[in-house]
Structure formats: structure tokens, C-alpha cells
Amino acid sequence: MKTFQVESLRSELRKKTVKAATARWNANPDDVQRSVIKLVLTLIEFLRKLLERQAIRRMEKGTLTPQETENLGLAIMRIEETIHGLAAQFDLKPEDLNLDLGPLGRLS
Amino acid sequence: MKQIAGREAQQIIEHADASLLDIVDHVLNMGVVITGDVVLGVADIDLIYLGLSVVLCSADRVEAK
């Protein structure tokens, strides 16, 4: 790998690796509302990513009709927009909605 | 494992060459997680452990059975 490639791998690992093996959620008493919203949106975003992954798999395998593909894509796209919209209202970026859930893993 | 020490991992990542970065990625980010706990708490005090066991698979495979 070239140097700039090594550095981008390093940068990605900085973000990814420094998480506890045990997922921790901590409600900050000064900002419980934002804490709760963050947890809820994280879990929903996790499920959305699962759904998206399966939809893409089915699309690749050809087990969806064109109409089903369209409906699925639209629905998942709208869920993503809604989640990000809600998150933004609480000053949360998409990257904030990523929690390592141990054996449930992380999808991104 | 209760907690991966964030700072220790950070240190290694900062100074690692390409081969060590790869090892860090495979050995710390992947591999089966033998115990899966979620810890819930308030104000930095751990209160509740959840032990999780979940099976995930594609719905159309389940239906085919």
C-alpha cells in the first residue's frame, strides 16, 4: 500500500476500533433527552441498515419484482431521510448513530 | 471482555505500520464476540447488563423452510 493509503486505513481504524467490546449507553443527566433520542435513533438506524442490506441482497439475487424493488427502495430511503432529519434536530450527525452491539455487530 | 482500553488501542494505531494496522483491524474489530453484553447506565454508573443472543438471517430463507 502507498503511504496515503496506509494513512487512510489508519484514519478509519481510529474511528472504528476505539469502542468497548461491551456496548455502553450512558444517559447524561444534564442532557437525558438528547441521550435517549440518540439511543432510539441508533437502534432504528441499525435496523434500517439491516433492512437495506437484505433489500440489496434480494435485488441482486433477483427475487424481487421491479415494483417490489421500487417500493422497498423508496421506503428505506424515506426512513433514512426521517432518521437523519430527527437526528439533526438534536444536533446529531449520522456518524453519531453507530453503536457496537457486540454479537449483533456493526453494519458500517 | 468488559472493556477494550480505548487509549491503548489509540496509541498502537497512531504508530503502527501497515502490517500492524491490518492485525489491529482483524483482531480487534473482527472475530466472534463470545459474550455480548450491553450495559445501560446513568451518570457514568453502570446499572444494568443485558446479555444478548440473537439469530439474524434473511426472511426469504426462513419462509422457504
Place this chain on the structure above:
Amino acid sequence: MLYVYAILDSKPKDLRCVGNAGVFAAVKDVEECPAIDESSLRDHDRIVRQLAAESHAILPARFGSIVEDDDALARLLSTRASHWQRALQMVAGREQMTLRVFGNRVAPPENTEGGPGTRYLSAKLREIPSLDALRPFVRAEHVERHGAPPLLASVYHLIERGRSADYLAAVAEAPSGEVQFAATGPWPPYAFGRWEQS
């Protein structure tokens, strides 16, 4: 306390193990969780590779997998026995190649059929250009898309043991243009124990 290195389909030669009925965990008795430093990380990988060389099917454990005692581990193995058996079946006789994909963000294709929903899914699919030359080798694939260029994605491929040289040759021959590839391996199948593959 037990430090768990991997789950195997047969008993390890040099390490203690827990389990039965085709699902065994290779362990070491420890007083405390090892510190995260270069030598312990490399040791973990080295021991996992030794175990991989001796066994037909292996699921490497994450560094720092600690279980209280034999009973706790035996319970963990038996309550998810069918999951372990399926996961071991999938990695039997196989190893992992890791492919890093570098480049600028690939633009979604312009001519797509279908409405906005279909284009949305297609764009997500095409964010990583597929490597047709590698398809013949790939028994399972796990893709991680990353936040920002130049590292676009990491692709973890499960291949038959012994094919890594051919795989690397195919990567070297792949046309580079907007994207560049860097492959390492073979690795024990670190990426293939965590998810049910669908």
C-alpha cells in the same frame, strides 16, 4: 478466567479446550485480560493461525474474549450450538482475503431503470465496483463501506484454502482507473463468525 482464541470443529493439539459434539473452544487460563499492545495483538493472531493450520474449520475470536470459567463457556457454546455448527460449516476448508478499495467517491450510474427508490438501492450497490475477476474465488463476502475517500471500502472474501496466490494475481491484474485495490491474506476467517450469512 479463560481467554478464548477460537471456536473449532475439532480439539486443538496444544491448547486446552472446552466443548463437545463438534464445537470446541481453544482456551488459555489467564489471571487477567492481557493489555492491548503490539506483542499481545501479534501473539493472538499467531496462535489463531497455528490453530487454523491444524484444523479444518475455525472461527477466530476477537482479541480479549474472556469468559469466567469452563462452565460459563460450555453454556455459551451449547446455547448457540446450531449457530456455531452452521458458521463452522461455512468456513470449513476456507480462509479469508482482505481487500481494501481506494479511490474517489464513485458516481452513481446515469442510466438506471425504475423510479427513485430503485435508483437509491442501485446507487448503494454500485458504491463499490464489483471485481468480476474475483467472483470465481469468492464463497462468501462481507463488505464494509467507509466514511470518506480515499478508503472507500474494505471487502472481506472467503476463499478455498490454497487459492490465495491465484486471488492475489487476479487482484493485481484487475484494471485500475478510478479505483485502486490492495489485498492482504490469507487470514484466518476473522470476518465470518459474527453474522448469519444469507
